[in-house]
Amino acid sequence: MERSLIRNIRISVNANGNExxxxxxxxxxxxxxxxxxxxRFELQPAAKESIFQNAVTGCKGVNLSGSGSxxxxxxxxxxxxxxxSHDGDVHTVVGDADxxxxxxxxxxxxxxxxxxxxLKGSSPILGDVRSNTGVDISPSSSGxxxxxxVYSRGFFTHRGGKIQGYVRAMGDAKMEWGAGDHQxxxxxxxxxxxxxxxx
Numbered sequence: 001m002e003r004s005l006i007r008n009i010r011i012s013v014n015a016n017g018n019e020x021x022x023x024x025x026x027x028x029x030x031x032x033x034x035x036x037x038x039x040r041f042e043l044q045p046a047a048k049e050s051i052f053q054n055a056v057t058g059c060k061g062v063n064l065s066g067s068g069s070x071x072x073x074x075x076x077x078x079x080x081x082x083x084x085s086h087d088g089d090v091h092t093v094v095g096d097a098d099x100x101x102x103x104x105x106x107x108x109x110x111x112x113x114x115x116x117x118x119l120k121g122s123s124p125i126l127g128d129v130r131s132n133t134g135v136d137i138s139p140s141s142s143g144x145x146x147x148x149x150v151y152s153r154g155f156f157t158h159r160g161g162k163i164q165g166y167v168r169a170m171g172d173a174k175m176e177w178g179a180g181d182h183q184x185x186x187x188x189x190x191x192x193x194x195x196x197x198x199x
Contacts, residue, residue, distance in 0.1 A: 023036070055070050066104075070108060070109065086108040099117045104121055104122045151168050153171070157173075
C-alpha cells in the first residue's frame with residue numbers, strides 16, 4: 001500500500017463563536033493530485049416553543065368523547081376569557097396512533113395523527129385535519145365537520161357533514177351519500193385528489 005497521501009486540516013471559529021470553518025487540503029502522489037475542501041457552518045439556536053404546544057398529545061392514540069371541548073389560552077397574558085384562542089391542537093406521536101372524536105367534543109385547533117382520524121358524533125374541528133394514514137368523517141346533524149382543510153397521506157372517506165376548506169388525499173377517496181350540500185370541484189394532480197368546496 002502506497003503511503004503518499006498527505007492531509008492538512010484547519011478548523012477556525014469566529015469571534016462570536018457561532019460560526020466555524022473546516023478547511024481540508026489533501027495531496028497524493030506529490031503535488032500531482034490536490035483536493036481542497038472548505039466547509040462553513042453557522043450554529044442556529046433552537047426555536048423556543050412552549051411545552052404545551054399541543055393541548056392534547058397521545059403517544060398511542062387519543063379518544064375524546066362526551067361533551068368536553070379543547071381550546072387554549074395563555075395565563076401569562078391574562079385570564080381565560082381575555083386570551084382564549086383556537087390553538088387547542090390534538091396530536092399523536094407513535095406510528096399508527098389514531099384520534100377518535102365521538103360525542104360532541106369541539107376542537108378549537110388542528111388535529112394531527114400518525115394513524116387514522118375518525119370524526120364521529122358531532123365533534124366539529126375549527127382548524128385543519130392532518131393524517132399520515134387516513135381520515136374517516138361520519139355524518140353529523142351539526143353541519144360543519146371541519147372548518148379548515150383536510151390533508152391525508154392515505155385514504156379519505158366522507159360520509160356526511162360540511163368541510164369548509166379543501167381536501168387533499170394521496171390514497172383512495174370516497175364520498176358517500178349525504179356528504180354535504182355543496183357540490184365539490186375536484187381534480188387529480190400527481191396521484192393526489194383535491195376537492196375545493198364551494199360555499
